[in-house]
Amino acid sequence: xxxxxxxxxxxxxxxxxxxxxGLTALGLSLIWGVMKAVNWAHGDFLMVGMYTAFWTVTLFGxxxxxxxxxxxxxxxLIGMVTHVIAIEPVVEKPGGHEATLLTTLGISVILExxxxxxWSPSPRSYQNVYKNTFLEVLGIRTSxxxxxxxxxxxxxxxxxxxxxxxxxxGKAIRAVSQNPVGARVVGIDVPKIRLMTFGLGVGLAGMxxxxxxxxxxxxxxxxxxxxxxxxxVVVIFAGLGTIYGVIFAGIIIGITxxxxxxxxxxxxxxxxxxxxxxxxxxLRPQGLFGKAxxxx
Amino acid sequence: MDTKAWILAIxxxxxxxxxxxxxxxxxxxxxxxxxxSVExxxxxxxTVAGTATQPAKTTTAPAKKVxxxxxxxxxxxxxxxFSGQEDLKGIQLAALHVNQSKYPNLKxxxxxxxxxxxxxxxxxxxxxxxxxxEGVVAIIGAYNSAVTYPSAAEAERIGLPYVVPESVSDKxxxxxxxxxxxxxxxxxxxAYDTLWAMADIAKANGVExxxxxxxxxxxxxxxxTTEGLKKxxxxxxxxxxxxxxxxxxxxEVTSMDDMVAKLKAxxxxxxFHVAYxxxxxxxxxxxxxxxxxxxxxxxxxxxxxxxxxxxxxxxxDANYVYTQTEWQxxxxxxxxxxxxxxxxxxxKKLYGRDMVGSSALNYVGTYVLAxxxxxxxxxxxxxxxxxxxxxxxxDALETIKIPAGELPLMPWGVDLTVPNHQNPEAAVAMAQxxxxxxxxxxxxxFAPVKAVFPAPPWGKR
Numbered sequence: 057x058x059x060x061x062x063x064x065x066x067x068x069x070x071x072x073x074x075x076x077x078g079l080t081a082l083g084l085s086l087i088w089g090v091m092k093a094v095n096w097a098h099g100d101f102l103m104v105g106m107y108t109a110f111w112t113v114t115l116f117g118x119x120x121x122x123x124x125x126x127x128x129x130x131x132x133l134i135g136m137v138t139h140v141i142a143i144e145p146v147v148e149k150p151g152g153h154e155a156t157l158l159t160t161l162g163i164s165v166i167l168e169x170x171x172x173x174x175w176s177p178s179p180r181s182y183q184n185v186y187k188n189t190f191l192e193v194l195g196i197r198t199s200x201x202x203x204x205x206x207x208x209x210x211x212x213x214x215x216x217x218x219x220x221x222x223x224x225x226g227k228a229i230r231a232v233s234q235n236p237v238g239a240r241v242v243g244i245d246v247p248k249i250r251l252m253t254f255g256l257g258v259g260l261a262g263m264x265x266x267x268x269x270x271x272x273x274x275x276x277x278x279x280x281x282x283x284x285x286x287x288x289v290v291v292i293f294a295g296l297g298t299i300y301g302v303i304f305a306g307i308i309i310g311i312t313x314x315x316x317x318x319x320x321x322x323x324x325x326x327x328x329x330x331x332x333x334x335x336x337x338x339l340r341p342q343g344l345f346g347k348a349x350x351x352x
Numbered sequence: 353m354d355t356k357a358w359i360l361a362i363x364x365x366x367x368x369x370x371x372x373x374x375x376x377x378x379x380x381x382x383x384x385x386x387x388x389s390v391e392x393x394x395x396x397x398x399t400v401a402g403t404a405t406q407p408a409k410t411t412t413a414p415a416k417k418v419x420x421x422x423x424x425x426x427x428x429x430x431x432x433x434f435s436g437q438e439d440l441k442g443i444q445l446a447a448l449h450v451n452q453s454k455y456p457n458l459k460x461x462x463x464x465x466x467x468x469x470x471x472x473x474x475x476x477x478x479x480x481x482x483x484x485x486e487g488v489v490a491i492i493g494a495y496n497s498a499v500t501y502p503s504a505a506e507a508e509r510i511g512l513p514y515v516v517p518e519s520v521s522d523k524x525x526x527x528x529x530x531x532x533x534x535x536x537x538x539x540x541x542x543a544y545d546t547l548w549a550m551a552d553i554a555k556a557n558g559v560e561x562x563x564x565x566x567x568x569x570x571x572x573x574x575x576x577t578t579e580g581l582k583k584x585x586x587x588x589x590x591x592x593x594x595x596x597x598x599x600x601x602x603x604e605v606t607s608m609d610d611m612v613a614k615l616k617a618x619x620x621x622x623x624f625h626v627a628y629x630x631x632x633x634x635x636x637x638x639x640x641x642x643x644x645x646x647x648x649x650x651x652x653x654x655x656x657x658x659x660x661x662x663x664x665x666x667x668x669d670a671n672y673v674y675t676q677t678e679w680q681x682x683x684x685x686x687x688x689x690x691x692x693x694x695x696x697x698x699x700k701k702l703y704g705r706d707m708v709g710s711s712a713l714n715y716v717g718t719y720v721l722a723x724x725x726x727x728x729x730x731x732x733x734x735x736x737x738x739x740x741x742x743x744x745x746x747d748a749l750e751t752i753k754i755p756a757g758e759l760p761l762m763p764w765g766v767d768l769t770v771p772n773h774q775n776p777e778a779a780v781a782m783a784q785x786x787x788x789x790x791x792x793x794x795x796x797x798f799a800p801v802k803a804v805f806p807a808p809p810w811g812k813r
Binding site: 069178180199274283286314318323 | 604609614669
């Protein structure tokens with residue numbers, strides 16, 4: 057048995073980890089939940105974000121949080137290019153949404169292979185002060201890097217949620233997601249809005265990759281995989297189309313994972329997460345915060 | 353199907369086949385190119401050697417040296433290509449030293465015939481048969497245990513001596529094979545030596561170890577190494593209890609807070625951790641985050657903690673970590689092994705850096721094979737009668753006994769006279785990271801520095 061203080065420490069640690077899951081899931085939620093395109097390469101964009109951090113920090117010595125902005129812009133551009141070559145040509149065809157699954161799978165394979173060729177399979181990480189500086193509140197410790205990732209996670213989720221609700225382009229994104237034909241009728245440039253949504257989603261994935269890389273020592277071509285799976289679980293768990301739900305879903309999954317390791321052992325960490333995931337889906341197929349589809 | 357599609361498919365097929373043919377070339381030519389590049393290396397080093405000071409003087413070569421072909425079976429492409437290339441460097445350097453008469457007792461020329469296993473079992477067996485047809489007298493290889501095993505079985509079947517310098521799986525020498533010899537330690541010995549080293553180090557520092565914890569990644573590597581640790585634990589630490597044991601999936605683990613928190617509560621004296629790189633780094637980072645460190649944190653099985661990236665990624669936080677290591681250039685700073693520094697110097701001149709475990713182990717394996725070939729020649733066996741000569745080399749291998757200190761580079765000797773041909777003297781050294789470098793701390797008599805035990809807590813570093 058572990059003491060109460062250790063137990064609280066772990067709950068906090070895993071809640072923070074869950075917040076980070078929320079952050080990695082945000083870009084996916086936007087593309088999949090709102091835009092209804094399946095982005096199989098999400099984890100690979102996270103990976104490119106991690107490498108962006110590695111190279112900018114080690115080559116130019118800039119702060120990793122500036123690298124996060126660089127990655128947001130760079131990945132946003134890469135996302136738009138991806139959209140032009142892999143999403144837009146198929147998305148309006150019959151079965152278009154399923155087709156995006158295959159085209160983005162192709163992008164995923166290309167990105168992973170390129171990363172292997174360019175940067176080798178060897179895992180990397182970079183030194184930074186944030187992961188070596190610690191905050192201590194009531195005996196509970198965490199690294200500054202993780203605390204910042206958690207705060208940025210909440211801030212960006214709130215920002216994206218408000219952007220979709222209040223800003224004109226955000227409203228247009230929602231309109232396109234709900235009714236592309238209607239949106240076109242009222243004069244919205246649908247392909248342009250889709251392009252921007254995809255770019256924004258991929259940009260957010262890149263930024264999340266940088267924030268993860270500040271404390272998680274595993275920058276390598278297949279590094280996105282772990283966070284990718286977690287992101288899919290978080291998005292489904294939260295419910296397609298909700299943005300703020302992502303943060304709660306992330307934290308719940310983080311804590312569930314923690315409880316699995318505390319109560320049972322590390323071998324159970326994934327099992328418990330998926331059991332809870334399946335139970336929630338059985339009870340609420342639309343996800344925790346999603347709206348149920350009405351029969352027409 | 354419409355005609356256009358048919359035409360397009362056929363054209364593509366023809367273009368593909370043509371491109372493939374010209375890019376790859378016919379099969380046999382491949383080996384020739386590889387051998388050529390070896391000869392090229394030889395010439396390069398010859399010029400280098402002229403300027404170097406060597407212990408054995410390069411006298412004018414005797415008029416006619418017997419040439420003996422040795423087959424090299426390594427993963428030069430595929431998943432383990434990186435390691436296979438490193439192994440090859442060690443073997444080529446050893447052959448070069450034999451050919452340059454750096455070892456005055458070895459009076460023949462070793463010609464390497466190199467084959468690529470592509471990290472595949474079936475390819476390895478096929479390539480071994482081809483090497484046998486090309487008239488090699490023995491094989492050295494094949495890095496991956498899973499590839500070494502079936503190819504060694506085939507060598508046994510056709511009566512071709514097979515020297516294993518690096519694959520560790522226990523079963524390779526557990527079959528009672530007559531033609532298979534292993535110069536390095538096997539997997540159980542890794543676990544055995546981890547405990548032996550830590551027991552010696554604890555004793556030398558006057559610390560009694562009462563509790564240990566075993567943390568391991570849950571694939572074959574972690575599980576078998578940990579089984580070995582459990583098997584021998586009480587032999588070396590009769591009073592120690594295992595207070596915590598836990599495995600984890602290395603690929604999926606995103607946080608190790610839970611394990612470190614549990615360990616912090618139990619506070620074991622030594623933590624043995626079988627890990628790959630990422631999880632090893634994450635574990636040390638988490639220990640720092642939760643402000644806890646055992647008396648000794650030991651990387652068992654020469655996994656992630658033994659890689660240079662481990663130090664690069666953790667910086668000063670990597671200090672005081674123990675890790676098993678097959679070989680470190682630091683050995684050459686010890687009194688007993690400094691006489692072999694010239695080998696590493698030659699390696700450095702060729703490749704611009706020190707040897708690593710893989711190249712050093714393969715150098716040693718090749719050296720042992722060369723000694724056996726010389727013994728076979730001395731016994732009067734005729735290399736042109738290939739079958740009889742292979743038998744003579746096998747018989748010679750079975751009589752090999754080289755005491756520690758006389759074997760190049762390694763702090764151990766070779767004894768292949770044992771019935772299973774598993775060198776019982778091969779040991780796995782223990783290094784400790786001190787001031788950002790791997791320093792050899794065990795075997796104590798070959799260690800240039802003394803281990804720091806117990807490690808200082810985080811606050812006092």
